[in-house]
Amino acid sequence: MKYSRSHDVMQQVLLITTSYFVLAFSLYFLFAGHNNPGGGFIGGLTTACALAFIYLVFDRDKANEYIRFTFPGLISIGLVLSLGTGAIGFFTNDAYLTQYFDYFDFPFFGEIELTTALPFDLGIYFVVVGAAMVIMLQIAGDEEEEDEN
Amino acid sequence: MSNIVVLPILIPVLAGALLILLVKRHRLQRFMSGLSAIATLAASLYLAVYTYNNDGIATLELGTWPAPFGIVMVADLLSVTVVAVSSLVGVCCLFFAFRTLHPERERYYFHPLFFFLITGVNGAALTGDMFNMFVFFEVMLLSSYALIVIGGTKFQLRESFKYAIINIFASMLFLAGIAYLYGITGTLNMAHIAERIDGLEETGALPVVAILFFIVFAMKGALFPLYFWLPRAYYGAPIAITALFGGLLTKVGVYAIIRTYTLIFTQDVAFTHHFLILLIAGFTMLIGVLGAVSSFDLKKILSYHIISQLGYIVIGIGLFTPLALAGTIFYYFHHIFVKTSLLLFSGVVERITGTTDLKKTGGILKTHPSLAWLFLIPALSIAGIPPLSGFFGKFALVLESLQEASYLIAFVAMFVGLLTLFSMLKIFINAFWGEQKHSNKQGETPIMDVLAPVLPLVFLTITIGLGAQWSFGFSMEIAEQLLDPSIYIDSVLKE
Numbered sequence: 001m002k003y004s005r006s007h008d009v010m011q012q013v014l015l016i017t018t019s020y021f022v023l024a025f026s027l028y029f030l031f032a033g034h035n036n037p038g039g040g041f042i043g044g045l046t047t048a049c050a051l052a053f054i055y056l057v058f059d060r061d062k063a064n065e066y067i068r069f070t071f072p073g074l075i076s077i078g079l080v081l082s083l084g085t086g087a088i089g090f091f092t093n094d095a096y097l098t099q100y101f102d103y104f105d106f107p108f109f110g111e112i113e114l115t116t117a118l119p120f121d122l123g124i125y126f127v128v129v130g131a132a133m134v135i136m137l138q139i140a141g142d143e144e145e146e147d148e149n
Numbered sequence: 150m151s152n153i154v155v156l157p158i159l160i161p162v163l164a165g166a167l168l169i170l171l172v173k174r175h176r177l178q179r180f181m182s183g184l185s186a187i188a189t190l191a192a193s194l195y196l197a198v199y200t201y202n203n204d205g206i207a208t209l210e211l212g213t214w215p216a217p218f219g220i221v222m223v224a225d226l227l228s229v230t231v232v233a234v235s236s237l238v239g240v241c242c243l244f245f246a247f248r249t250l251h252p253e254r255e256r257y258y259f260h261p262l263f264f265f266l267i268t269g270v271n272g273a274a275l276t277g278d279m280f281n282m283f284v285f286f287e288v289m290l291l292s293s294y295a296l297i298v299i300g301g302t303k304f305q306l307r308e309s310f311k312y313a314i315i316n317i318f319a320s321m322l323f324l325a326g327i328a329y330l331y332g333i334t335g336t337l338n339m340a341h342i343a344e345r346i347d348g349l350e351e352t353g354a355l356p357v358v359a360i361l362f363f364i365v366f367a368m369k370g371a372l373f374p375l376y377f378w379l380p381r382a383y384y385g386a387p388i389a390i391t392a393l394f395g396g397l398l399t400k401v402g403v404y405a406i407i408r409t410y411t412l413i414f415t416q417d418v419a420f421t422h423h424f425l426i427l428l429i430a431g432f433t434m435l436i437g438v439l440g441a442v443s444s445f446d447l448k449k450i451l452s453y454h455i456i457s458q459l460g461y462i463v464i465g466i467g468l469f470t471p472l473a474l475a476g477t478i479f480y481y482f483h484h485i486f487v488k489t490s491l492l493l494f495s496g497v498v499e500r501i502t503g504t505t506d507l508k509k510t511g512g513i514l515k516t517h518p519s520l521a522w523l524f525l526i527p528a529l530s531i532a533g534i535p536p537l538s539g540f541f542g543k544f545a546l547v548l549e550s551l552q553e554a555s556y557l558i559a560f561v562a563m564f565v566g567l568l569t570l571f572s573m574l575k576i577f578i579n580a581f582w583g584e585q586k587h588s589n590k591q592g593e594t595p596i597m598d599v600l601a602p603v604l605p606l607v608f609l610t611i612t613i614g615l616g617a618q619w620s621f622g623f624s625m626e627i628a629e630q631l632l633d634p635s636i637y638i639d640s641v642l643k644e
Contacts, residue, residue, distance in 0.1 A: 072172070073170055076166045076167065076169035077170075083166070084163075087159070094213060095210055096209065096212075
């Protein structure tokens with residue numbers, strides 16, 4: 001990944017605007033995942049795309065000012081979330097990874113299905129975002145070090 | 150149904166995930182890491198006892214999806230023992246690493262990777278699904294790629310590149326093999342595959358698949374002729390990691406051979422077992438030990454011995470009788486204890502003298518008698534001197550190959566045993582006897598703290614040797630369970 005060093009306003013505005021749409025679309029993927037095409041994995045990849053735009057427009061130091069969490073930590077949180085959701089079975093005497101769901105009535109939204117598959121998927125989402133960003137930034141970082149030499 | 154089966158996988162993976170967060174908190178990380186390793190060991194032992202009392206087999210259908218459709222975790226006697234032993238070796242190597250690993254290396258995610266490796270090893274042993282086994286193999290291998298380059302010296306990078314390439318290639322073949330198997334049987338559940346293969350009319354393609362799987366596991370298990378990556382790749386890594394790999398990684402390949410060749414590929418025993426596996430076993434033993442005899446470096450000799458001992462382990466599968474299989478299983482566990490402790494001791498030697506080159510060492514017996522005598526125990530054990538554990542494994546295997554009229558393999562096994570003794574004595578004479586070649590200051594290096602983590606392993610090699618009546622009886626029980634696949638199939642498919 002090559003960071004842009006230009007100060008092209010058009011490019012910046014366009015990429016930032018696009019990243020909002022991509023981000024929204026990735027969240028749609030994440031929540032659609034249970035019964036429709038989508039899910040944590042594809043949602044995570046799309047989010048990583050959106051974040052990559054931000055890193056493309058600014059250079060790494062600038063982008064890090066906006067994105068203030070470390071990505072390896074995100075992998076960790078995601079893993080714990082997914083595995084932890086699976087472990088509900090330990091307390092209810094069901095097999096590990098058993099999923100539970102029920103329908104609830106919410107004011108304004110109406111009837112919504114809530115499942116334990118959602119936090120599980122959210123965990124996958126975090127892991128994928130974390131892993132994809134770590135890989136991208138690591139490879140890009142290598143190149144930058146070479147440039148400096 | 151019991152969730153206990155998944156605990157030896159779940160605890161290390163959770164520990165690994167949490168340790169990513171603690172990577173900058175040095176002391177807390179070590180504390181958590183040690184605690185989780187012990188918790189994993191406790192869970193594995195509990196699972197072993199539970200399974201043993203539960204008629205020797207326990208299953209868990211993940212997510213309550215019924216057997217041939219969902220993923221099943223199966224704990225039978227072999228897999229729980231493998232898991233328990235792996236977790237124990239994990240604890241020993243981890244505590245050894247605390248004392249020896251350079252803090253710089255520890256900072257590069259050593260602890261999380263270590264636990265992901267244990268996850269992979271335990272998972273591959275416990276899974277009852279072919280594809281899931283592939284996944285756990287990958288978990289294990291990916292963390293091993295990272296662990297083997299930790300430190301990033303030039304030598305390490307060069308050798309682990311080969312290691313990575315050959316393993317990726319093997320994984321690709323593994324996937325192809327799984328695809329073929331699915332094409333033939335239409336299922337990936339191991340019990341279901343075994344059941345369907347039994348009723349298959351067209352079996353022409355099966356030997357091909359069987360050999361494909363054998364190549365894959367032989368590559369991962371470093372059997373002849375695909376062993377060449379092992380000695381140099383293991384040489385470069387820090388010793389705690391080498392010992393972990395030498396004790397566990399290649400054994401997982403062998404475990405997979407035992408599992409698939411007793412459960413699934415049992416149609417053409419005359420060809421696959423008696424011919425192919427025995428042939429490979431003979432060559433593996435011979436080539437491995439010749440490599441060891443020709444090297445003059447402590448770590449390299451021990452790495453070559455991993456290969457030659459793997460040959461012994463595989464003999465029993467080739468002979469495919471209850472006693473031979475029991476010998477294999479006994480040897481399997483004996484080898485894990487002995488090889489890990491020998492490799493860790495070589496790390497202690499390196500700590501004292503700063504080298505593992507046998508030409509530059511000598512006289513350690515004078516300054517560190519405890520290390521020398523402790524080293525001698527597993528060294529004699531691996532060479533097969535009674536009453537230590539190596540003798541009983543070798544005895545069963547040689548006896549059974551004579552009874553099965555495989556005289557050649559019996560001869561090779563005994564000849565290799567002799568050469569093993571020779572190269573162990575070579576180490577002992579050059580490193581421990583003779584005049585002292587390290588300085589007096591080096592002679593004062595304290596070593597009790599690094600010897601302590603190895604003691605349980607040395608103790609076990611003595612115990613399973615002296616208590617061979619009991620330990621071999623248990624191996625017999627495992628072998629009989631393996632040779633009756635209907636136990637496995639029925640308990641998974643609930644028929």
